Amino acid sequence: MxxxxxxxxxxxxxxxxxxxxxxxxxxxxxxxxxxxxxxxxxxxxxxxxxxxxxxxxxxxxxxxxxxxxxxxxxxxxxxxxxxxxxxxxSEAYFGGTLRAGQQDSFGSLAPTGDRVVVEHTSANPTGPVHVGRARNPIIGDAVANLLEYAGNDVERHYYVNDAGRQMAVFTWAYETFDESDLPEPERDRIEYDLVRYYRKGNDYLESADAADVAEAEAEIEAIMQGLEAGDEEAYARVSEVVEQVLSGMRACLERLPAEFDEFVRETRFMRDGSTDDLVERLKALDCAVYEEDAWQLDLSEYGIEKNLVFLRSDDTSLYTTRDLAHHEWKFANYDRAVTVLGEDHKLQAEQLRTTLDILGNDTSKLENVIYSYVNLPEGKMSTRRGTGVDLDDLLDEAIDRARDEVTSRLDTRIRDDDLDEADVERIAHQVGIGAVRYDIVSKQPTKAITFEWDRALDFEAQSAPYVQYVHARCCGILDEARAAGIEADASVDIGVLDTPEERDLLRVVARFPAVVEAAAEDLEPHQIATYTREFAEAFNAFYRECSVLNAEGDVQQGRLALVAAARHTIANALDVLGVAAPESM
CATH class of the missing domain: 3.30.1360.70 (Arginyl tRNA synthetase N-terminal domain)
Structure with a gap:
């Protein structure tokens, strides 16, 4: 209301x-x-x-x-x-809130009619997803969920860089080295198997004799030229590697979960002629210059000091060139294009937007969410030599720690001691992965964060488990009432819910659709996380002061309806964040 x-x-x-x-x-x-x-x-x-x-x-x-x-x-x-x-x-405000909160979809706004594409993650398919970039799929998925709750028709895209030098190196290494040349894989999944070739190839290019390196570089260049020329054999060779690595990366991302409607390949815009057409239009611009053996755009007139290189001297295009064609495709097919980017891509994003604008595109359709990276207490991490921490490692650790916490609480009878082993495992996954997602998405994207286990998994502090337990508590109350044959009734005279705690909870429930609206407008899912903590405090105050199952008559039915409204509200708020809402804990 x-x-x-x-x-x-x-x-x-x-x-x-x-x-x-x-x-x-x-x-x-x-x-x-x-x-x-x-x-x-x-x-x-x-x-x-x-x-x-x-x-x-x-x-x-x-x-x-x-x-x-x-x-x-x-x-x-x-x-x-x-x-x-x-x-x-008015009393109608509270009564209307109680009734609206009975809907499973409470918080979802009316359809806008807009088609929105949210591109996120888009990590190069060169190996396992690294924890330092875990903020991208977590924020990206939450932004997509948020825009969907705000009434938009949303598609989630992963832009696959399958045409750059890295993939040419990967393909060459995959075809060159034998299994016997490689160390044991770190995990039994395809991207961990194949990344060994990529790392071996980079080591070889840095340490081999000059003549051997020159021969290898010639083969790598041939792959890149083949892709540029639309050679089907070159495309098939690279695709064999890309498809396998992506399948493993998808399996990792699904653990969060972060799923995609489409994996849009960079080579798509080379093969359909879009990149060639774009290059010709760029060359015709007044700000186009040929300097240092490359075609570039001098964007200093637009406040950007670094030139945008869009074509090398060997007539091969660059990532940003192909991304320009990609964005023009987005503009032709969607009403809005949202991209989630790391802070190291800020200059590239400015160059891209300015160039699209110069080319006559409506860049008001383009919105970027820029984020800083996630660090672990040990410090910064690197993927190239495999010395960093993979997202799988972080999720495994989260589940293990959550399992220990849940088991400990069962042992001390702080939590429900009727849970069996399968329940404990389910809760460990929901709480552990939820803790990672919540802790990361709850911070403003532009602020660098260090992930800390004790904070993320604290059942008593304002963390994912703290909020998740509100949902579990709501489910427990409603299940117990149902077992006793007691039903909620949102049509009761709202005057029976007149305690300060009941009214405060109704006020917080009523605000949820507006919080969705504001967070979606700002593309800031952390606003939803802030709301869930406020909500949890209001619900816990209600739970302490207002007995539900021991109440009678209209008061009992009204309070049950309020618990049902609370359950729908917190479940949907967690759903926006991509955090599971356990029914028991």
Whole structure:
């Protein structure tokens, strides 16, 4: 009910301002300070004080008198507090919230009609997914979920770099070295098997005799030229490696889970002529120059000091060249294009957007989410020589630690001691992987973070287990009531839910659709994580003070309905974040 409440506030404020003869486009509508009973407040009196020739509190009082709530259903009354005009809820606001919260889809917004493509992860298929870049699939998946909850038709894409030098090196190494030349794989999955060839190839190119390296480089160059020329044999050779490595990377990402609707290959835009067409258009631009044996765009006029190289002297294109064609394809097929990128791609993203704009594209369709990297306490990690920590290692460790925590709590009877071994394993996976996702997605993307186990897996602190347990507790209450033949009834007189804790919980439930709306507009899923912690605090206060199963009559049925609304709210909030909502813990 928060969203229609806000619309009623806007309408009432606008009408009051018109009546008083004030003109302003900023109504100053905001959430009131903690402890204020209002749902929304307006600070517009600050902006009108000069025009009115009166201090803000007097302006607020005059405005409050002019507000007409005759047509309002969810705004109950309006009052002032100093310079603020506060809008308080009606009983219909609370009753409507209780009823709306009974829907499984609570929090989902009306369809926008927009087709949105979210591209994320897109790690080069050269080996296992590295934990340092784990923030990309976790944030990317949450952004896609969030946009879907906000009413958009969302597709999740992984852009596969199958045309660059790295893949040519990988293909050459795969075809050159024997199993006997390689160390044992670190894990029994295909990308761990094949990455040994890539690492062996890089070592060879750095340490072999100059003549041998020159021969190898010639073969690598031939593969790259073959791809550029659309040679089917070269494409097939590279694809054999790419497909195998991607299958393993997909298996890793599915553990998060982060799944994709389409893996869009870079070579697609070479094979269909898009890249060649783009190169010709780039050459014709006024800012195109041929310098240092390469075609480049001089973007200094647009505030970018580093030139964009788009064609080498051997007529091979670069990653960004092909990505330009990729983005023009996105613009032709989608209403919005969201890309999740690491901070080391900021310059490339600026060059790409500027170039697309110069080419006449509508770059308002393009939105980027930039993130900093995840570190473990040991420090920064590197993938090239296999010295870092893979995402699989982090997830394994998370599950092991969660299993130990759950088992320990069962042993001390802090948690449900009727769980069998399969339940413990299920919860360990849900809590362990949920802890990783939640801890990473709950931070602002632009802030570098260090992942810490004790914080992520703390059942009592504001972490994933803390929030997940709210959902498990809701399920336990509803299951016990159902077993006793007691049903929730959201149609009860809302007046029976009149304690401060019940009303506070209803207020938090009511805000969820608006939190989805704001987080989607800002592309910031961490706003949802912040909301889940506020929600957990409100629910736990309700749980402590308001017995559900020991209540009677309408109070019991109403409280059960409130628990059901809470369960749908927290389940969907966790779903946006990609975190499992356990039914028992």
């Amino acid at each position: 928060f969203l229609p409440f806000r619309e009623e506030v806007r309408a009432a404020l606008t009408a009051a301002l018109d009546e008083l003869g004030y003109e302003t486009t900023d109504l100053g509508i905001e959430e009131p300070p903690e402890g204020v009973d209002a749902v929304l407040a307006s600070s517009v009196a600050f902006r009108l004080a000069s025009e009115a020739g009166a201090p803000p509190p007097k302006v607020a009082a005059k405005l409050c008198e002019a507000v007409d709530l005759a047509d309002a259903e969810y705004v109950g009354r309006v009052e002032t507090q100093g310079p603020y005009v506060n809008f308080l809820p």
